Amino acid sequence: MESRKHLYLVDGSAYIFRAYHRLPPLTNPEGVPVGAVYGYTAMLWKLAEDLHKADGPTHLAVILDKGSITFRNALYDQYKANRPPPPEDLRPQFPLIRDATRAFSLPCIEEEGLEADDLIASYARAASARGWDVTIVSSDKDLMQLVGTSAVGGGHVDMLDTMKNQRIDIPEVVEKFGVPPEQVGDVLALMGDAVDNVPGIRGIGPKTATKLIQEHGGLEQALAAAPEMKKSKLRESLIEQADMARLSRQLVALKEDAALPLPLEDFELGPIPPEPLGAFLATHGFTSLQRKLASAATLHIPEALAGAVSAGAQHGGEQHSGGESGSAPAPASTRQPLPDWPAIDREAYACVQTMEDLQAWIARAEAARLVAIDTETSALDSMRADLVGVSLSTGAGEACYIPLGHHGLDMFAEVPLQIPREEALAALKPLLESDAVLKVGQNIKYDLTVLARHGIAVAPIDDTMVMSFCLDAGRGEVGLGGHGMDELASRHLSHTTILFKDVCGTGKKQVSFAQVPLADATRYAAEDAEVTWRLHQLFAQRLSDEGGTRIYQRVDRPLVPVVAGMERAGIRVEREQLATLSTRFAAEISRLEAVIHEKAGGPFLIGSPKQLGEVLFDKLGYKGGKKGKSGQYSTDQSVLETLAGQGAEVATLVLEWRQLSKLKSTYTDALQAAINPDTGRVHTSYSLVGAQTGRLSSNDPNLQNIPIRTEIGRQIREAFVAAPGHVLLSADYSQIELRLAAHMADVGPLREAFEQGEDIHARTAQELFGEVTRDTRSRAKTINFAILYGISRWGLAGRLGTSADEAQAMIDRYFERFPGIQRYIHDTLESVRARGYSETLFGRKTWFPRIASGTQAERQGSERAAINAPIQGTCADIIKRAMARMEPALAQAGLSRVKMLLQVHDELVFELPEEDVAAATPVIRAVMAEAAQPAITLSVPLGVEIGTGPSWGAAH
């Protein structure tokens, strides 16, 4: 079932040499020569277009030479010694190759001490050993040694000369060298290479070399046979220069076992996102390609993978190291030594108050090609906050603050000197939007939104908070799951940052950042930018070292601007409808209150679990009161339901009261207050690091827990509506977690049921109980969920209302009917205990520091979470991939009016013109159903259910 993988390895440096000589000397609008770059760009375009065509790439990477000194120089100091320097108008084009690759959002690999050829050889061997086909985009004769089929994995390696549009396979190699690929090295060793200064044997050229190897079968055989040859110049040369031939053999041999800087999976070729490519094409005046991009019929559903992929490729070494073996994984703080940076000096920061200063900082950032940025605002809500200032950092000890909206402490205070906000933003805009400069932020989604409201589309970006999450999810203790800046600075930089409350105070005495004096604001804001810059250096390296690049680059980072866009779009909510519900609920609540107080024999706070418990169990004397460790009676739903079942009417009334109070305070009241006065819509904020498993979370307000399960709660969903002429579309993955469990645990009967489109809980009931009734199906459903959550006999017994023994018998039966499950649980726990973390299908890690806790409850809790995390996390990865691809896919289908508004874990909600529904439905369905591809081919189909209507309630 596994679809065939086909890796294309582009020999970037070699390509540009050839393109330079074959293409006209174009220059870009700034007069920089770009002819070869143009050729290179056009070639990448062509390759990307061929994604998934027969013989086209599924995976692709560009390999570049780095530096000039390699291990071959240690073998032979004259190696490549007499290479002429590249032509003057080719030199500036080398760095542009990297830019072009980055514009295409393709991985770019280079490694100190290795030539591109060695990396190509190592990747080609690794891929073909795994059964992947490989095409090397090059015509370098050295690489022809690699052509052929891997004896290990059966993958086939060929080459592609894109300039001649010619495939080079075994026949072509034989035609060129007269010998098969495995003997090409011997021929090369005899004939030598003038350009690379491989000596070979003087007087032997290609013809003779080929003849010798053909006759004798190999270099050593030819050298050994020399004494028996008839006396000739050739015989003497072979004998005299045998050592030179042997040295040459070593020089032309390719290193095939180099450490792979990035794992093969990272080369998964997605369709190319239109940015930053568009900006790159514009910068260099590649108008014909710009036109092609605009018409874009050729671009595939994009897998947005923006930006500096090569950032992670500087460091060699293992990718999937298997983690720290043994017991307790080391805390993150002790993992790497701090770079040799000076201590953070807040007094050295610049406060930028003139245009001249600002221009100097912009130039500095452009030269550095990477700038950390932080915006200061007047509030926490990015959709309402006013911009107060921007800080930048371009390196350790290099940071500034640009105040833009400070006004003294009160209306009489003097307004400090500042560059007018719009002028400063106009100057910053090209930098912030330049595809040549990576913008780094801590929770940059916030800054993206604030700046988007000023017409600035910040890109490309990196986010240190998201990077931290990809590295250390589950390791933190508090706050933003341990990914807040203050905590990161302390943990990774051993630095204590100035806290917001130190600058603005707290509670009643808290002031807006706009009121903070510039000197204090500069210290605080510039420090945040510098800390972000330093964290980025550390995390970029760690992502590469610890195998986090794949999930960060391919899933989480592309999601940042997407989620920012969803937040900005918001969703329309009918205030009137909510107000009506609030009034109705209020009346019913006060009626219930009166009755409850009457039955209780006096007034008390129903909303106080403490008072309620005392009323029920002490005053009214109901049995079954259980006190928890706090010494308080439990009065939760299950307790009240039990009492109600025993005829306690007051319990029923309290349950009703609770439901209505909850709906009113949390939804019908709160949502009215959440409507943004400017947009008339509700804008949630999603946290990208909110859930340890990789799920998003939603807050202020939480739009991921809007009622649906009860009829009365459902009415709240009716108030979420589409704009006039539009409808809401809800697209749900059906049973995705069970499907993933069936795939990951390889559970035959479940897989089969999903393939046949059966009712999965009914099928489970059939397997477990031998018959499908309403009752057995419901119990089977409970058990299915119990499995996903990490089962215990007591928990299941509680849910099913059976004894623990009966529950255990059912678990045993489940394992017997679905044997893969037990193995999955066992293997998952083994691996988490050994490595300290679990992993999703897409490589997302979640750490479980308490998996070996001496406290049984703590340990068992970790075990259950560890069983669930790969499933829940893989589900999160899949919908995130779908989200990242959605907008470009819709745009390509001419559906740019379709807006993605909400994500609720396995559901996406869109707003679209009514007339677009028919066209959008199949696009949305396809993007979601195929979101695992091509990285992972699931053994179960992903079902997507789609509904539309005037409201969210109606769309379900």
Add this chain to the structure above:
DNA sequence: GAGGTCACG
């Protein structure tokens, strides 16, 4: 700020 409760997947 903690604990209890309950809305969602």
Add this chain to the structure above:
DNA sequence: GACGTACGTGACCTCT
């Protein structure tokens, strides 16, 4: 013998 029993969230209320 007690522990505390399903995974992942966020918001609101009361009480200290």
